[in-house]
């Protein structure tokens with residue numbers, strides 16, 4: 001699997017494109033905030049002759065769903081989101097107003113993202129429920145390429161914030177221990193913000209998980 005990232009929006013959110021067979025691709029967490037960023041995403045897709053077939057949201061925080069409306073209308077792809085994040089999804093417009101952000105409301109999700117296996121574009125993605133940053137936060141694992149799209153669960157040297165509605169610090173720590181740190185060391189973690197890292201690096205160095213904890 002080929003994985004491309006773009007950094008978009010006022011929160012420097014990472015948007016991912018996962019490329020599978022026959023130039024089909026999956027767009028994860030489109031954070032495009034303006035026409036310029038929409039063009040960057042579109043140019044990449046068109047220049048590579050890619051065909052988007054699905055739109056996945058790891059969770060429903062506004063910086064991860066800002067580009068949903070654009071992507072949905074541009075490529076008419078089904079939107080996948082966990083039903084556990086619908087309360088956050090419904091609150092996105094008021095959060096945008098609170099932060100004085102421009103926000104075109106996302107279309108309603110088409111498919112409830114469930115834990116298990118998702119077969120898309122010839123890729124087999126394991127969908128894991130990793131709550132704590134958001135109640136319905138899902139992580140996508142492509143085992144063949146040892147790639148994890150981990151959203152805002154774990155960052156290089158940090159973890160997702162838990163002070164927003166629906167957040168729970170202890171739940172996030174145990175979710176990461178049980179769902180991510182059980183993966184092999186050499187799996188790459190592509191995070192919702194900041195640089196990518198590996199499971200081994202975070203298990204050894206992440207300050208939220210001191211040795212033996």
Ligand SMILES: [Zn+2]
Pocket residue numbers: 059061133134152
């Ligand atoms: Zn978030």
